[in-house]
Amino acid sequence: MSDVIISGAARTRFGRSDVTGRDHAVRAVRAALADAGTTWERVGAAFGGSDAAGNADTLVADLGMTGLPFVNVKNGCATGGTALVSAVNAIESGMADVVVVVGFDKHPPGAFDPRPQDWGLDDAYGRDGLMVTTQFFGMKIQRYMHDHGITDRTLALVAEKAYRNGALTPDAWRRKALSAKEILDSGMVSDPLTRFMFCSPGEGAAALVLSAPGALPPGDARQVRLSSVAVRSRRFGSFEVFSPWIPGGDLTSVSRDASQAAFEAAGLGPADVDIAQLQDTESGAEVMHLAECGFCEDGEQEKLIATGATEIGGTLPVNTDGGCIANGEPIGASGLRQVVEVVTQLKGRAGDRQVPGTPTIGFTHVYGAPGVSACAVLSC
Amino acid sequence: VQRYPPKSPPYHQPAEGFSPFAVGYVELPEGIRVSAVIDADVDHLEIGMGMRLFAGSGVPHAEVAR
Numbered sequence: 001m002s003d004v005i006i007s008g009a010a011r012t013r014f015g016r017s018d019v020t021g022r023d024h025a026v027r028a029v030r031a032a033l034a035d036a037g038t039t040w041e042r043v044g045a046a047f048g049g050s051d052a053a054g055n056a057d058t059l060v061a062d063l064g065m066t067g068l069p070f071v072n073v074k075n076g077c078a079t080g081g082t083a084l085v086s087a088v089n090a091i092e093s094g095m096a097d098v099v100v101v102v103g104f105d106k107h108p109p110g111a112f113d114p115r116p117q118d119w120g121l122d123d124a125y126g127r128d129g130l131m132v133t134t135q136f137f138g139m140k141i142q143r144y145m146h147d148h149g150i151t152d153r154t155l156a157l158v159a160e161k162a163y164r165n166g167a168l169t170p171d172a173w174r175r176k177a178l179s180a181k182e183i184l185d186s187g188m189v190s191d192p193l194t195r196f197m198f199c200s201p202g203e204g205a206a207a208l209v210l211s212a213p214g215a216l217p218p219g220d221a222r223q224v225r226l227s228s229v230a231v232r233s234r235r236f237g238s239f240e241v242f243s244p245w246i247p248g249g250d251l252t253s254v255s256r257d258a259s260q261a262a263f264e265a266a267g268l269g270p271a272d273v274d275i276a277q278l279q280d281t282e283s284g285a286e287v288m289h290l291a292e293c294g295f296c297e298d299g300e301q302e303k304l305i306a307t308g309a310t311e312i313g314g315t316l317p318v319n320t321d322g323g324c325i326a327n328g329e330p331i332g333a334s335g336l337r338q339v340v341e342v343v344t345q346l347k348g349r350a351g352d353r354q355v356p357g358t359p360t361i362g363f364t365h366v367y368g369a370p371g372v373s374a375c376a377v378l379s380c
Numbered sequence: 381v382q383r384y385p386p387k388s389p390p391y392h393q394p395a396e397g398f399s400p401f402a403v404g405y406v407e408l409p410e411g412i413r414v415s416a417v418i419d420a421d422v423d424h425l426e427i428g429m430g431m432r433l434f435a436g437s438g439v440p441h442a443e444v445a446r
Contacts, residue, residue, distance in 0.1 A: 113387060124438040126390025128417060129382060135403050138381075146427045191381045244439075248411035 001267055004088050006224045006378070007098075007216045008036025008209035009343040011336075014327045015173035015202055021053025021106035021330075024205035026062045029102050036209035037219040040064045043209070044096025047083040049073035050332035053106045053203075069095075075231075077279070077366050079103050080206070080335025081374020084229045087210045097215035103337075104205035105330030112201060119242050119370070133369070134198065134282075136241040138190030141284025145192065148299035150287055152192055156180035157305050158283040159197045159325055165312065166326025168353035173202055174326040197283040202328025206336035208343075222347045227377040228265035232258040234371025241369045255279075258373035259293040259365060266377035270294035273377075274359035275345050276316060277338035279367040280323040286310075290318070293365050293375070317355045320345060335374055338364035346380040381422045406433045406442045416440040 010031030012024045019027075025048070033040060040063045048056035049072050057070040075082040080103040087099040112133060116126040125131050144150060160180045166172040178196060186196040209216075210226065234240060237252040263269050270293065278293060280286040287301045295316060296304055304310060310318040321327065321341040324334060342362035344350045362378040385391065385398040402418040402425055416433055418425065419441055430445035 110387075116390065122439075123390070127392045128438045129386040129391045129401065130403060130415065130417070130439055131390060132382060132386045135382060139404065143427060188381070188383045190383065244415050246405065246413045248407055248413055 001227055001265060002088050002092065002225070003213050004091050004226045005211050005213060006208055006226055006339070006343050007038070007211045007219070008032040008034070009340045010035055011171055011206040011340045012204050013171045014204035014330065014337070016109070017203065019203065021050055021104050021203060021205070022059065024106070024203060025050070025056065025059055025102050025104035025207070028104065028205035028207035029059065029063055029100055032100070032207040032209050036211070036216060038098065038209065038216055041066055043068055043098050043100050045087070045090045046070040046100040046102070047073055047086040047090070048100070048102035048104070049075070049079045049083065050103070050105045051076060051079065053104055053332065056102055056104070059102070076372055077331055077334065077368020078231050078372045078374040079332040080339070081229060081231050081366055081376065084226070084339070084374070084376060085231055088226060088229060091210060091212050097212040099210045100207060101210060101336065102205065102207040103332040103335060105332040106203035107201035107330065109201070114242070121242060121244065125242070125244070131242065132190070133241050134190040134193065137282045137284060138193050140239060141288065142192060144284065144288055150299070150302050152184065153180065154287060154302055154305050155192060155197055155283040156183045158280070158286050159183045161311060162280065162319060162322045162325035165320055165353055166322030169321045169326065172322045172326045173328045174322065193282050193284060197325070199281055199324035199329045202330050204327070204330045204333045204337070206333045206340045208336060208339060220347060222380050224343050224346050224378055224380050227268065227379045228262045229374070229376040230258050230261035230265060231372070231374045232261060238371050240371040253292045254371050254373045255289055255292040255365060255367050258375045262375035262377050263294070268361060268377055272361050273316065273363045274361050275320060275342060275355050276318050276363040276365070277320070277323065277341055278318055278365045280319055280325050281329065283325070285367070286318065286323065289365060289367065293363070312353055312355055320350065320353050320355060331368070335364065335366040338366065339376060339378070342378050346378060404442070406431045408433065414440055416442040419443045
């Protein structure tokens with residue numbers, strides 16, 4: 001278990017605008033420093049990155065050339081989680097007692113555009129129309145629905161909740177509530193997933209100021225501790241995007257591995273969690289990740305979601321800021337956005353979307369290609 | 381089912397124009413699942429159907445076994 005304190009947390013408005021990815025990052029870092037009541041000059045190390053918007057260490061031109069060690073992180077969807085692990089290690093090893101973590105991105109409109117050769121695949125996979133990420137998401141949830149009795153309506157309810165929560169989140173991209181019917185009727189992309197069940201590549205940044213206990217004055221009565229963070233890559237037998245083949249039999253899950261590692265390190269379990277942010281690249285992902293992260297058995301989601309368990313007022317509120325579906329997916333920023341949301345909720349500052357009662361344990365989970373997951377447990 | 385034309389390039393649209401096609405994993409008796417384009421009526425496919433898998437000039441293709 002780590003004693004690292006999250007002293008400051010901030011994000012920018014996600015979506016599409018004229019703001020560059022770097023400018024998003026600078027704004028997020030400055031806001032996180034202000035939230036922590038400290039300055040860039042006090043920061044002893046920084047870790048961060050983007051997938052497609054440049055190197056984080058160039059930010060010193062705007063933040064200040066203090067000479068601090070600034071490590072660029074580029075680890076796909078786990079960029080934020082990997083930066084977090086590095087920051088915790090830096091604090092626990094004594095390298096620095098105040099550390100900034102930043103994730104940012106800006107992607108062009110439309111689906112991501114992967115090249116077969118970058119994935120070790122024959123050009124035929126591109127030529128014949130198989131280099132399309134939405135096919136993977138469609139196939140994985142299609143099989144899951146077949147095996148575990150999940151319905152199209154449940155997929156629609158997940159997206160409906162995302163847009164409803166996005167409407168309550170000032171910095172979200174999609175802020176208009178949509179009905180389950182509108183979502184089901186929005187046009188099939190890759191069966192059974194429709195257009196409004198998917199997130200879109202977008203832009204935005206999120207940043208944290210982490211500190212050793214006592215390093216910064218406690219600005220807030222409710223201090224949030226980063227109890228654990230874990231990053232894992234896939235083991236043999238996992239089903240991932242752009243796999244020409246997979247072995248038969250039961251599949252492994254990198255999300256299961258990373259979540260178990262995070263819970264074990266924190267000395268806590270899924271039943272202890274009051275609020276969770278789970279990777280929702282599309283509706284089906286949120287459904288499956290509920291089980292992969294240990295919050296329910298396979299198939300229980302059908303009833304849990306229908307009865308409102310994952311709503312803001314439910315027994316396990318999930319993606320209270322609208323998740324990737326309402327915020328879009330700036331790859332480098334998504335993982336830290338989740339952490340910012342959990343910090344905001346644990347501190348009771350979430351306004352119209354505040355989870356009732358006093359949440360004290362939060363969980364975050366990202367998953368991405370080619371089989372990487374990062375999970376964190378936060379406590380207050 | 382791939383409902384819309386993938387980005388070109390890299391996708392080569394057929395001369396007769398795009399129409400939705402199915403993709404899936406075909407499990408062989410040896411216990412390996414192979415990614416394939418499934419040449420069949422996209423609205424009448426079910427998980428568990430018997431398939432024939434064959435190699436050609438591009439990615440593997442499969443069709444419903446008779």
